[in-house]
């Protein structure tokens with residue numbers, strides 16, 4: 001792989017109009033108090049009504065064709081919308097997984113009935129999905145999932161435990177990866193993805209709390225839950241190929257750089273208001289680094305727009321981006337001398353506390369940095 005073959009992308013001028021529209025909408029949402037800015041809102045900012053307002057404007061499901069309720073606007077337009085939402089610290093968690101990976105997965109592998117049943121509702125901001133991949137003994141080594149799918153009359157019965165499942169207590173469905181054939185030498189064979197509609201009396205969802213005490217992710221116990229044949233996603237046995245394409249979607253976006261951007265923006269204002277000029281060069285260095293990463297992330301979106309599957313490039317940019325997100329926190333701590341305080345009504349101490357407490361997850365979620373480096377090393381032929 002030649003990472004530097006990532007071509008620089010200049011956004012077409014018409015996307016400036018889209019960007020201005022999103023900014024104007026967000027300014028109105030913020031000034032009216034309907035939303036409040038925060039860090040890491042694509043994990044923690046759950047707001048059904050806000051998702052619906054985005055859906056009304058065509059800003060969810062931008063990758064879906066019009067026949068399924070999308071705007072078919074493409075990866076670059078979606079990049080512009082998502083980076084504006086993230087930079088503003090808007091509450092986008094409710095629809096994030098459905099828009100980013102479950103919807104595109106349904107579009108690629110789903111039956112016509114599944115597409116009709118879910119995609120228009122996702123695009124309207126009315127149907128949310130969770131990703132059921134990780135298990136207590138299976139995170140990085142996803143092919144070793146223990147959840148089993150057993151074929152029965154008219155469908156399948158799933159048994160097993162998923163962990164760290166973001167949003168499962170509030171979503172309408174979870175796409176679960178399960179082993180449906182005995183394990184053989186080819187450990188990637190015999191896995192299947194299922195659309196488990198929620199809530200279900202045989203699906204037990206328990207909170208796993210973040211360090212802040214917030215409830216965003218869950219343990220999900222599948223207790224012999226029945227899933228009809230109509231809710232198998234793709235071909236039985238093809239789950240590995242499907243889940244890796246889902247992970248490529250999961251890893252490729254600007255959210256891997258911008259989780260702490262609202263903190264940086266608030267801190268820069270704070271330093272300027274207090275006449276703190278001494279830290280200007282450090283802030284400048286952080287912004288410069290962010291801009292370079294943003295260009296890389298944009299180049300990944302450019303590859304997606306061109307129909308490529310830039311999984312390795314996305315892995316490299318995610319590794320660089322998620323480490324940068326913590327550099328932002330360290331820089332703000334150093335320069336602002338503000339005491340982090342989750343309960344503060346001032347944005348800087350509150351955002352700083354929240355960012356610090358969310359930061360352990362940055363380099364874990366969506367595949368840890370060690371695993372991502374393994375992906376890159378393999379491609380380079382050094383592993």
Ligand SMILES: Cc1cc2nc3c(=O)[nH]c(=O)nc-3n(C[C@H](O)[C@H](O)[C@H](O)COP(=O)(O)OP(=O)(O)OC[C@H]3O[C@@H](n4cnc5c(N)ncnc54)[C@H](O)[C@@H]3O)c2cc1C
Pocket residue numbers: 043130131132133134135136137138139140141163164165166167217360361362364365366367368369370371374
């Ligand atoms: C905020 C957050 C949200 C999440 N949301 C979801 C979700 O919605 N759905 C979902 O399914 N999962 C979710 N996850 C789980 C996430 O995908 C896993 O935490 C991640 O894949 C790591 O798996 P693990 O926790 O089992 O750690 P392990 O795989 O046990 O890894 C532990 C450590 O060992 C290292 N390691 C493991 N294998 C290797 C190796 N081969 N080489 C080098 N180092 C290695 C890892 O890098 C890590 O540092 C979420 C996680 C977080 C933090």
